[in-house]
Amino acid sequence: MALVEEPLKTTIITDTKALFATLQTLTRTSSIIDLCVAWATSSKGQGRHWKALDLSKVRYAIVGTAFAQTEPAALEDLANKPGRLRLMINSHGTFHPKVIIGRHGDQVRSILGSANFTTAAYTGNTELSVLLEGTDSDPELQAIEAYVREQWQRGTELTKEWLDEYALTWKAAKRQRILVPRAKLEVDSLTDLEMPWSTYVELIRKQQGRKLSNGTPIRVTGASPSYMEELRLTQAVFRSESRFENLSKDQRNLLMGVGARSSGFLGSMKPAGYARGLVRSEPERIGKSLDRLPLDGPVSLSEVARLLNELTQLKGLKIGVATRFFAVKRPDLFVSVNKGSNPQLAKFISGGEVKTVKQYIGLLEAIWFTEWHRSPRPTDAGESALWECRAALLDAALYESV
Numbered sequence: 303m304a305l306v307e308e309p310l311k312t313t314i315i316t317d318t319k320a321l322f323a324t325l326q327t328l329t330r331t332s333s334i335i336d337l338c339v340a341w342a343t344s345s346k347g348q349g350r351h352w353k354a355l356d357l358s359k360v361r362y363a364i365v366g367t368a369f370a371q372t373e374p375a376a377l378e379d380l381a382n383k384p385g386r387l388r389l390m391i392n393s394h395g396t397f398h399p400k401v402i403i404g405r406h407g408d409q410v411r412s413i414l415g416s417a418n419f420t421t422a423a424y425t426g427n428t429e430l431s432v433l434l435e436g437t438d439s440d441p442e443l444q445a446i447e448a449y450v451r452e453q454w455q456r457g458t459e460l461t462k463e464w465l466d467e468y469a470l471t472w473k474a475a476k477r478q479r480i481l482v483p484r485a486k487l488e489v490d491s492l493t494d495l496e497m498p499w500s501t502y503v504e505l506i507r508k509q510q511g512r513k514l515s516n517g518t519p520i521r522v523t524g525a526s527p528s529y530m531e532e533l534r535l536t537q538a539v540f541r542s543e544s545r546f547e548n549l550s551k552d553q554r555n556l557l558m559g560v561g562a563r564s565s566g567f568l569g570s571m572k573p574a575g576y577a578r579g580l581v582r583s584e585p586e587r588i589g590k591s592l593d594r595l596p597l598d599g600p601v602s603l604s605e606v607a608r609l610l611n612e613l614t615q616l617k618g619l620k621i622g623v624a625t626r627f628f629a630v631k632r633p634d635l636f637v638s639v640n641k642g643s644n645p646q647l648a649k650f651i652s653g654g655e656v657k658t659v660k661q662y663i664g665l666l667e668a669i670w671f672t673e674w675h676r677s678p679r680p681t682d683a684g685e686s687a688l689w690e691c692r693a694a695l696l697d698a699a700l701y702e703s704v
Contacts, residue, residue, distance in 0.1 A: 310442055311435040321417060322424050324433050325402070326354050328411045332404030335359045338450045340366040340398045342380075343373040343420040345491035345649075351424035352376070357383070364453045365419075366390045366397035367468065370475035373493075374468060381460045388457025389464075400431075403447060410443045411435050422490040425649055481505055484512040487699040489649040492668050502674035503685055506695050514642075514703035520567065522698050527565030529698055532556075533691050535563060536630035540597055546589030554581055557630055558623075568697055569626040569640030576618020587616060592627055601635060603663055603670075610659045621657055633694030637669065646700035669693060 315321050329335065335355070342365045344352040363380045365372055367389055380387040390397040402413045415431030417423040436443050476496055481504050487494065497505070512520045521528035526535075539553045546554075555561040558581055559570035571578050581588055591612040595601065606628075613624040622639050629638040639647060639662065644655040647665060656662055669675055675693065680686050688695060 308436070310440045311433075313433040313435070315413075315415070315429075315431040315433060318424055318426060318429065321413075321429060321431055322351065322354065324413060324431075325351060325424065328402065328404040328413060328433075329354055329356050329359070331409075332359060332406050332411065334361050334405045336362040336401075336403040336405075336447075336450050337419060338362070338364045338399050338401045338403075338453050339419045340368065340396070340400060341371040341418040341420055342376040343371075343422075343490055344376040344379060345373075345421045346375050347379060349421035349424070349491070351419065351421060352379075355419075360386055362450060362454050363387045364390060364450065364457050366393075368396045368398075370468070370472045371418075372472075373491075374465060374472055377460060377465060377468075381465075387460055388454055389460055390453065390456070391458050393456075399449075399453070401446060401450060403443075403450060405438070408437045408439070409435075410438055410440070410447075412443060412446050414446070420490060421649060422488065426489070426645060477501070479505070481508050483508045484510075486512065486702070487646070489646050489700070492650050495650065495668055495672050497672070497674055499674045499677035499680070499685075499689075502692070503688060505699050506688060509698040514701070516703045518703070520698055520701065521565070522695065526563065527567070529565065529567055529695055530687065530691065532563075532565045532568065533630065533633050533694060537633075540631050544593065546592050547585040549585070551582065554585065557627060559626055567642075567701060568629055568638045568694060569622055569642070571623055571626065574618060574620070574623050577616075577620075577623045580616060580618060588613070588619075588627070592631070595628065595631055597631065601632070603667060606666065607659055607663050610662065614659060621659065621662055625662060629694040629697075633691035634689070635670070635693050636666070637693050637696045640697075640701075642701040642703070643697050645702060669696070 315324055337360060343349065357379065363386055365377065365387065377387065400415060400418050404411045412434045413431055415429060417429040417431050423429055434443060438444065476493055477498060479497060479501055487505060506522060509520050510522045514520065523530045525531060536557055539549065539556060543549055552561065556563050558578060559566055559568060560572050564570065591609045595609060610624050613619055614621055625636060625639045628636040639656045648655045650665055650668060651661055656665060679689050
């Protein structure tokens with residue numbers, strides 16, 4: 303009796319969680335992996351997709367360099383093994399495939415679709431991919447493998463001289479962002495924070511009117527509700543009274559992001575029942591730490607860490623609540639960690655969401671050393687107002703509906 307071969311199995315992948323799990327399975331079950339993608343990033347080796355890929359199993363890696371989107375660090379990692387990497391520098395049109403093939407014996411798996419091998423594709427992008435599972439006798443998988451071999455033959459070997467020159471081009475491309483009106487900042491890694499002041503101003507201003515998935519429009523400027531109006535109100539509260547415990551209930555509600563006067567864009571304590579209760583019944587415990595954060599002048603990272611550790615040791619007062627207070631008191635220095643911003647902030651630290659003081663300090667350190675944050679106060683009145691709120695306003699470019 304003749305054996306009947308199993309038909310090619312096809313699985314549609316529509317979300318990044320499933321895509322990442324599929325990559326993990328392919329890596330685990332394969333002895334040989336081939337990679338053929340338009341772009342690759344590793345977030346300096348810390349991207350979860352990069353950590354999931356067993357580089358020792360990669361036989362062929364063909365990577366495109368169009369528009370300088372591929373990260374130099376990823377190329378360096380792939381080039382560590384001689385004969386594994388080839389670049390697609392020249393092609394007819396843009397080199398644009400996204401294919402991963404895993405083989406073990408005669409068993410073959412292939413992921414293909416819209417996802418490049420980048421941190422963004424495996425953490426937050428909207429992608430559509432297909433997993434094909436079968437054997438090396440399946441004509442569809444044979445065709446994919448033949449295609450990858452053909453691209454390998456067309457590729458160019460990496461040289462140190464080329465990589466040094468490419469790294470400069472890549473850095474320049476990061477600075478020259480194309481900013482589409484009403485589009486949030488596309489985040490892949492910490493390098494996405496790098497931009498000059500003029501680009502940052504353009505980015506923030508282009509958030510005006512951006513609609514969240516629930517239909518709410520973001521308002522950077524203008525009357526309440528808007529980021530700038532809320533920060534103007536919170537600054538007025540802190541400058542009217544130096545002791546948190548002496549503030550009125552309405553003033554403390556505003557600082558917590560609850561009540562009619564708050565836009566909620568910088569996070570809200572509505573879900574934080576314990577924290578709200580503490581703020582209302584024992585405000586002196588919050589003020590013991592928050593009052594020591596100065597309204598003006600520099601603040602060291604060590605002092606920030608000390609104050610945040612004190613606050614987050616209070617029951618129910620987690621990093622989101624603490625950073626909301628810090629952002630509305632010193633919007634020039636601090637960004638709020640909230641449910642709307644955390645998925646994007648997490649990509650900067652190449653891991654899970656920002657939950658600890660140590661993670662937040664690492665994020666702050668990166669923000670404070672960017673060109674836009676270190677830029678001197680502009681002479682233009684409108685830009686000067688943005689400059690005074692420059693760290694907190696990053697939320698406007700990252701916030702997503704929750």
